[in-house]
Amino acid sequence: MALVTTDIDFLRSTIAQRSGNVISADHSYLLESRLAPVAQSAGLADVRALVAELRTDAQTLLHDKVTEAMTINETSFFRDIQPFDALKDHVLPDLVEKRASMRSLSIWSGASSSGQEAYSIAIAIRTYFPQLNDWSVRILGTDLSQEMVQRTVDGVYSQFEVNRGLPASLLVRSFDRKGLNWQVKPELRGLVEARKMNLTENWSTVAQHDVVFLRNVLIYFDVKIKERILKRVHQSMRPGGYLFLGGGETLIQLNVPFERVTIGKTVCFRPVSK
Numbered sequence: 001m002a003l004v005t006t007d008i009d010f011l012r013s014t015i016a017q018r019s020g021n022v023i024s025a026d027h028s029y030l031l032e033s034r035l036a037p038v039a040q041s042a043g044l045a046d047v048r049a050l051v052a053e054l055r056t057d058a059q060t061l062l063h064d065k066v067t068e069a070m071t072i073n074e075t076s077f078f079r080d081i082q083p084f085d086a087l088k089d090h091v092l093p094d095l096v097e098k099r100a101s102m103r104s105l106s107i108w109s110g111a112s113s114s115g116q117e118a119y120s121i122a123i124a125i126r127t128y129f130p131q132l133n134d135w136s137v138r139i140l141g142t143d144l145s146q147e148m149v150q151r152t153v154d155g156v157y158s159q160f161e162v163n164r165g166l167p168a169s170l171l172v173r174s175f176d177r178k179g180l181n182w183q184v185k186p187e188l189r190g191l192v193e194a195r196k197m198n199l200t201e202n203w204s205t206v207a208q209h210d211v212v213f214l215r216n217v218l219i220y221f222d223v224k225i226k227e228r229i230l231k232r233v234h235q236s237m238r239p240g241g242y243l244f245l246g247g248g249e250t251l252i253q254l255n256v257p258f259e260r261v262t263i264g265k266t267v268c269f270r271p272v273s274k
């Protein structure tokens with residue numbers, strides 16, 4: 001049976017409450033197609049039966065599955081190359097100098113989807129910064145979706161996925177063949193810690209980072225949630241750090257303690273004291 005308006009409203013508000021993601025009326029049609037497999041794997045007849053089940057309890061694994069099924073996980077290696085050029089040509093050289101006494105670097109890819117962003121950073125570090133080999137380098141990749149976190153841990157990508165954004169020289173150097181797929185080399189996987197984390201919840205356990213990639217996720221939130229997340233990101237950054245957002249994302253009209261700077265062909269944001 002097809003979803004009725006009250007079911008659609010219920011699902012949209014459940015998803016917004018749990019992940020901050022706003023499903024626009026235009027995208028409501030996705031509810032049916034994306035949630036049908038969730039209903040099926042829960043042994044329910046259809047998405048209407050799934051809604052009925054969700055209505056019986058506010059906090060179940062099924063709610064998580066529904067919320068995660070509605071996330072958009074589009075990503076690729078070295079997506080929108082300019083931030084990675086800025087990382088390689090300006091940000092890392094600056095941090096190598098500034099953190100020389102600590103000999104430690106921490107980079108966070110918040111909303112890292114299936115891990116291509118975190119591994120692009122790891123590949124750039126190991127390819128272009130041999131002087132960091134004996135530093136403590138930590139790259140944290142977090143995402144709302146457990147399935148995406150597991151994909152990051154596995155580090156296995158299809159031929160199609162590695163063809164998107166990864167130069168052949170870096171592919172050969174950084175991956176091993178795994179059947180028809182490619183797996184990130186163990187040494188690079190060891191640099192990346194993947195963890196489930198909801199940006200709209202409290203994250204008292206995230207350490208202080210030198211660089212934060214928070215790209216192509218703020219677009220799914222309303223202004224209030226964006227501001228709350230960015231204020232927490234600010235608290236999770238070391239002074240002198242760098243924040244990268246997605247190409248279409250801006251802090252204009254947001255009351256948050258960052259200044260916009262142009263680096264190479266891209267812009268990034270630096271924490272200012274409040």
Ligand SMILES: C[S@@+](CC[C@H](N)C(=O)[O-])C[C@H]1O[C@@H](n2cnc3c(N)ncnc32)[C@H](O)[C@@H]1O
Pocket residue numbers: 018019020021071072073074075076079110111112113114117142143144145148197198199200214215216217220246
């Ligand atoms: C479009 S992908 C962006 C991936 C990567 N940052 C990039 O730019 O290629 C958006 C990711 O945000 C995640 N996401 C959505 N809402 C979230 C939330 N509340 N907390 C954490 N991650 C979230 C989704 O699961 C999805 O993997």
